[in-house]
Structures are given as structure tokens and as C-alpha cells.
Amino acid sequence: MTDFARTPRRPAVTLGRVRLGAGGPLVGVRVADGRVTHVIAERERGSSAPVGTAADERVVDLEGRVLLPGLWDAHVHLAEWAGVRRRLDLSGTGSAREAADRVRRHAGGAAAGTVLFGYGFRDALWPDAPHKRLLDAVSPDRPVALVSADLHAVWLNSACLALAGRGDHPTGLVREHEGHEVLSALPEASPETVDGWVADACRAAAARGITGVIDFQFGDTVGAWERRSAQLPPAVRVSAAVYPEHLDAAVARGLRTGSGIGGHGDLVRVGPLKLFTDGSLNTRTALCRDPYPGLEHTDGSHGLEQTSPRDLVRLMRRAAAHGIEPAVHAIGDHANTVALDAFETVRCRGRIEHAQLLSPEDLPRFAELDVIAGVQPRHATDDRDVADRYWAGRTGRAFAYADLLAAGARLEFGSDAPVSPLDPWLAVAAAVGRTDDDRPAWHPEQRLPLRDALAAAARGRRLIRVGDPADLVVVDVDPLDADLDTLRAMPVHATMTDGRWTHGPY
Structure with missing residues (x-):
């Protein structure tokens, strides 16, 4: 090669x-x-x-x-995906105890202070709850940090909580923004090491037909890609997202969505501004009109509002005024309405990432407002059981790709890797078949024709x-x-x- x-x-x-x-x-x-x-x-x-x-x-x-x-992966966390390929795999574990047992088998053989990172657990349907006591029993000295498959929760033992300055946390299961803060407080691989991992991941993506990605990696994604591309060009085109804490710096530099960065022509460009309206389905923090079953009388029964509508409009308006298009994370039906309302107020182009549960009246608004629906078809097959439980009676409008297409929306496929593997063919198959196992298609009325799925995997290019x-x-x-x-x-x-x-x- x-x-x-x-x-x-x-x-x-x-x-x-x-x-x-x-x-x-x-x-x-x-x-x-x-x-x-x-x-x-x-x-x-x-x-x-x-x-x-x-x-x-x-x-x-x-x-x-x-x-x-x-083909493109229009939603990936590249450094996270590159690192996950080297972490303890917790996918498929059916309980907190089973996950802890997998940790026990891998906890030895390294220095006590070295963090054991794991990834991929889905606890929404577990019969028991993740708790630091379970991890303390199997790894009392070595710090353990386990990241959920949806990246919205981190499960830590007492040693790791102490290392992150959260020694008084009652359960060790840390969600949403606090979870990202905890991870950022833990020891990380050097930038040079991570850059090598990312280069390997880009080559692996190219081997599956990927020619470009939108990288939503948390942190200073633009700065990371300026560093990487200053020396060697990546094996794929990269659109590097901007997070709110770096928006002022991007504006001060005159960067816009589409601006070239790095030293290799237009291979690496500035991407959209990433904003959050809510959390995720697995953590029951997606913001929904109806309460989650079993949580009706608790705080957060409808999910979590990550950014207020007022702040969302303020940030979108500032970004759009300087040529930076917003990409708004919205999973629950209420979150998607809030995001679309913000686009209608600001009147700018942009994207809604995930668009998992939609109110019928919101379907035509994507086309009317020229908002791209950045969707991940593997989530529909991965989360069907969780959706059947927590969105019971509403799943006919969950992952509603056929309805979005019929309403004139532009779909762009991504993986949200490491939430699902960085492989566009898995997304195409999930969109066409609505199943990834031996079960019949889940809501087959939402299947896409193959040609439309291929176009969505190529950012609309037919x-x-x-x-x-x-x-x-x-x-x-x-x-x-x-x-x-x-x-x-x-x-x-x-x-x-x-x-x-x-x-x-x-």
C-alpha cells in the first residue's frame, strides 16, 4: 500500500x-x-x-x-475512538457484577497507580446498578475508570475518585458534564502518543472507504488538528469541531466553518460549533416531553437540560455572526423542538446531531430551516431494547429516518465512534435493514432505500x-x-x- x-x-x-x-x-x-x-x-x-x-x-x-x-463519518470522536481501541472492552456485559468481574480479570499486571480504563457498558437494562463498591472489591488499589458506551457516564472506583478529586462521591457513577470533568482530571497519554493512535485510526477508517470525518472530539479539537496536520497529512479529510469554551479564540482568529488549518491544503478544516441541549437515552438524560417510566416523581424525570434555550440562541447567534455554523446535540423530542426553535430564531444554517426522538410536527422543520439531520443508524439497532422500555408507545417516531427523508430533510450518517464502530457500512446496513441480529426489522417503516442510505453516508453525494x-x-x-x-x-x-x-x- x-x-x-x-x-x-x-x-x-x-x-x-x-x-x-x-x-x-x-x-x-x-x-x-x-x-x-x-x-x-x-x-x-x-x-x-x-x-x-x-x-x-x-x-x-x-x-x-x-x-x-x-464516504464520510459525519460524527466521530477520533481521539476517544483511537484510545478505546486500546481499552478494556465492556460491551455485551449484562450486569454491573459481570462488568466488575471483567475488570477483576484485567486489573492485575500493572503498577497500582496506573489507571485501568474501560469502555462500552450499557447499564439502562441492567438488573443491578453500577457502584464504586463493586469495583473496589475487584480492584481496591488500582484506579478504575469505565466509560459508558454513549460517553455520557463514567463509573469509577474509590481509588480513581480520589485521584480525580471526587473522593466523597456517593456512588462512583458520574454523569454528563461532571463525567467529562472527572475524565479530564485523570492522567492522559502524551499528545504524541495520542496523535499516533489517531493516525492509525484514520488509516483504519480509510480501509473501510472513509474519505472524511467531522471530528467532535471534546476539547481544543482545532488546536489538536493544527498540531497533527502541520507535519503529516491525515489519511482522511477532517472537519474539526469548536466547543463553546474555544469559541472566542476561534472568532478572534477569524476562523470560520470551512477555514483551512494545518499545512496540507484543504484536508483539515474548521468544523461546526458543538452545543448540547440534553443528554442521552441510555443514561435517561435525553430531554423528553414525557417522563421516564419509574422516574415520574424524581428530579430529572423528563431528562436533563444541558443548555437553556436562551443560552443556546445566544451562542448560536454569536457563532453564526462570525461564519461558524452550529451543530446542536439533541436526542429527546423536547430537546429537538428546542434546537429547531433556536435555528428558527437565529436563522442560520447548521446541524442537529442525533435527532433520535421527534415530534411529528417537527419533521418538516428540518427542511424548512435548512438544518441537516446528522444521524447514527447503528444507534437505532443498538438502542432498540432501551427505547422500547423507556420510550414505550413513542418508538414509531424514534430514529425516524424514512419520515425525515419524506419530509425533505437532508440526512448525513455518522457512527458517533466510539459509541458505535467507525465503519460506514454498518450504518448503511442498519439504515436499510433496521436490525443487526437475527430479529426482524425494528419499525421497518423507517427503513431507507439503499441509494438514499449510500447518499447519506457520502454527505449527500450521489x-x-x-x-x-x-x-x-x-x-x-x-x-x-x-x-x-x-x-x-x-x-x-x-x-x-x-x-x-x-x-x-x-
């Missing part, structure tokens, strides 16, 4: 004998200077003659494989046309001929970003 990071821009290349899109004709596609310059039917150009005329032009015979627009960026993916199987299992494991032959191979044998 080509070392993308160290190879200068290549001469023009012609991709010969390739199918142009799912179910498309056999063509030759010429790429030069990071753009598609020609698309010519094979019968017009002959079986082997190159489209271009440059003496050093290379012709790559793709032997009838399928060429698709490059065709490959002359003048387009040469962000392309070559797959071995026509998606139109693939069953759900094949879609999930789609064999990616090669990936090209900005006219250079980022994955494959070339």
Missing part, C-alpha cells in the same frame, strides 16, 4: 473498467490534481487506452469493480461527475446485489482521497 503520508501528489491516473456507482455502467474515470477530469464509457475509449494524454499517466484496471463517492473532488471508494461487490451481512462486511478494494490512494494495493 502507498504511504499516503509521505508520498507527494502523483501524476494523473485513469481508473479503467470500473462500474460507475451502484448498478452503473462500465466506464473509465480520469483523476488529476485531486479532481475527476473525465468520465468516459468503455465502449467510447476502447478497452485499454487511457483517457488522458500525459506520458507518465498511469492506468489502473479495476476489473469491473464498483466506484462510489467517498454521483461521480467531472469536476468533483477525487474522493472515491472502490468496492468488490455492487451494493445493490448485497444482502445485509455483505453490506456490513463490504469488501473495500481501494480508497482515494484528494486524488491520492489512502488504502489499497496501489
